[in-house]
Amino acid sequence: MAGLFVAARLLQPRYPWLGFAGAFAEAAMVGGLADWFAVTALFRHPLGLPIPHTAIIPRNKDRIGANIAEFLEHNFITPEVVRDELKDVDFAGVSARWLADDANSRAVAERLVGTIPAVLNMIEDRDAAEFVGGTLASSLKDVRLAPVLAQVLSVLVAGGQHVRLLQKVLGLVGNALDENRSYIRQKVHEHSPKWMPRMIDEKFFERLMDGIQSILDDMADEEGDWRARFHDAIDELIHNLEQSPEYEERLRALLTRGLGHPVFRAYVADVWRDVRARLLASSASPDSRLLLRAQDALRVFATALGQNEAVRAKLNDWLKSFAVDAIVERRSLIVAVVRRVIDKWDADTIAQKVELHVGSDLQFIRINGTLVGGVVGVLLYSLSLLLGGH
Structure with a gap:
C-alpha cells in the first residue's frame, strides 16, 4: 500500500x-x-x-x-x-452393541475375572465367617421368622408338596429298614436275654419289622388315620407359627444359637476356603469355565438389552440422570x-x-x-x- x-x-x-x-x-x-x-x-x-x-x-x-x-x-x-x-445419546444401545462383539465381551470378562484374586486375597477366612454370620443376623433381625415359615408351609401345602415330602421320607425309611434287616436282627439278638430261645428272638424280630412296616403303610395310605393326623398337625403348626409369639421366640433363639455356634462358623470358613481355592484356580486359567461363563453372561446381557427397548430406555434415563448429577x-x-x-x-x-x-x-x-x-x-x-x- x-x-x-x-x-x-x-x-x-x-x-x-x-x-x-x-x-x-x-x-x-x-x-x-x-x-x-x-x-x-x-x-x-x-x-x-x-x-x-x-x-x-x-x-x-x-x-x-x-x-x-x-x-x-x-x-x-x-x-x-x-x-x-x-438427551440423544443411547448409552445402553451403544454398550449392548459393543458387548455383543466377542472380542469386547472377552476383554471385559478377562478384566472382571482378573480382579478376583486381588479381592479374594484381601479377605481372611475368619472375616468371611464373621461376615456371613453377621450379615445373616442383621438381615433377619427385623424379620418375623415364624410367619415367614408359616407362609412357606402354606405354599407347600397348597401345592401338595408336603405330601410328596412325606411319601419321600416314608420311602427312605422303608428302604433303610430293608437294607438294614440283618443289622436290626443282630441288635435284637444282642439285647435279648441269653436264656431266651433263638426262635422266639426271630419271631419277635419278624413281628417288630411287620409292625413298623404296617405303620409305614398306614401313614402312606391317603385315606388312613395317620394321613388325617398328619394334615391336622401341619395345619396346627401353621396356625401356631402365625399366631403364637412363643414359636417366634423359639425360632429366633434357635437361629441365634446356630449362627453363633463354632460349628457353623467353622463350616462357613471351610466352605469359603474351598470356594476361594476354586475361584483362584479358575481365574488363573485362560480357558477357565468361570471366564467362559462370564463372557457368555455378558453376551446374553448385551443381546437381551439390545432387544428390550423398555429396559434400554429406563437404563438410559438412569445413566443420563446419573451423568447430569455427577457432572x-x-x-x-x-x-x-x-x-x-x-x-x-x-x-x-x-x-x-x-x-x-x-x-x-x-x-x-x-x-x-x-x-x-x-x-x-x-x-x-x-x-x-x-x-x-x-
Missing part, C-alpha cells in the same frame, strides 16, 4: 484518475497499521514499547482464567446444557482445574497459545482492516471531489 501510494502521487499529475488509487492506498495504510497495532496490543507491547493498555492478555492472565472458569461453570456445565447434550455436582472441581492450569501458565505462554490458535484469523483482521480503510479512503476522496466541485 505504501508503494501504491508513492506511485499514485508521482503519476497523478499525468493521470488524474490515480487520485482514487492514492486515496485508497493512503487510507489502507492507516487501516492496516491501526489493525496491526490493535491485534499486536492484545498479545504484547507493539514494537516493545510499554504503551498503556497494550499486552492485554498477558497483563490480565489471571482475570481471564477466572472469567473462563466462571463462564464454563455458568454457561456450559449446567443441568440444562448437560441434559440437552445427553453438575462436580463442576466446581472442573472449574478449579481450569483455573489452576491457567494460573500455572506464564503470561507469554498463554499469549502464544491464544495467538497460535487464532493466528490465521488475526492475519485476516489486518488484511480486512487494510481493505476497509482503503474503501473508506476512496469514499472520502470522492466526497471531497464532490464538495470541491460545488
Whole structure:
C-alpha cells in the first residue's frame, strides 16, 4: 500500500484518475497499521514499547482464567446444557452393541475375572465367617421368622408338596429298614436275654419289622388315620407359627444359637476356603469355565438389552440422570482445574497459545482492516471531489 501510494502521487499529475488509487492506498495504510497495532496490543507491547493498555492478555492472565472458569461453570456445565447434550445419546444401545462383539465381551470378562484374586486375597477366612454370620443376623433381625415359615408351609401345602415330602421320607425309611434287616436282627439278638430261645428272638424280630412296616403303610395310605393326623398337625403348626409369639421366640433363639455356634462358623470358613481355592484356580486359567461363563453372561446381557427397548430406555434415563448429577455436582472441581492450569501458565505462554490458535484469523483482521480503510479512503476522496466541485 505504501508503494501504491508513492506511485499514485508521482503519476497523478499525468493521470488524474490515480487520485482514487492514492486515496485508497493512503487510507489502507492507516487501516492496516491501526489493525496491526490493535491485534499486536492484545498479545504484547507493539514494537516493545510499554504503551498503556497494550499486552492485554498477558497483563490480565489471571482475570481471564477466572472469567473462563466462571463462564464454563455458568454457561456450559449446567443441568440444562448437560441434559440437552445427553438427551440423544443411547448409552445402553451403544454398550449392548459393543458387548455383543466377542472380542469386547472377552476383554471385559478377562478384566472382571482378573480382579478376583486381588479381592479374594484381601479377605481372611475368619472375616468371611464373621461376615456371613453377621450379615445373616442383621438381615433377619427385623424379620418375623415364624410367619415367614408359616407362609412357606402354606405354599407347600397348597401345592401338595408336603405330601410328596412325606411319601419321600416314608420311602427312605422303608428302604433303610430293608437294607438294614440283618443289622436290626443282630441288635435284637444282642439285647435279648441269653436264656431266651433263638426262635422266639426271630419271631419277635419278624413281628417288630411287620409292625413298623404296617405303620409305614398306614401313614402312606391317603385315606388312613395317620394321613388325617398328619394334615391336622401341619395345619396346627401353621396356625401356631402365625399366631403364637412363643414359636417366634423359639425360632429366633434357635437361629441365634446356630449362627453363633463354632460349628457353623467353622463350616462357613471351610466352605469359603474351598470356594476361594476354586475361584483362584479358575481365574488363573485362560480357558477357565468361570471366564467362559462370564463372557457368555455378558453376551446374553448385551443381546437381551439390545432387544428390550423398555429396559434400554429406563437404563438410559438412569445413566443420563446419573451423568447430569455427577457432572453438575462436580463442576466446581472442573472449574478449579481450569483455573489452576491457567494460573500455572506464564503470561507469554498463554499469549502464544491464544495467538497460535487464532493466528490465521488475526492475519485476516489486518488484511480486512487494510481493505476497509482503503474503501473508506476512496469514499472520502470522492466526497471531497464532490464538495470541491460545488
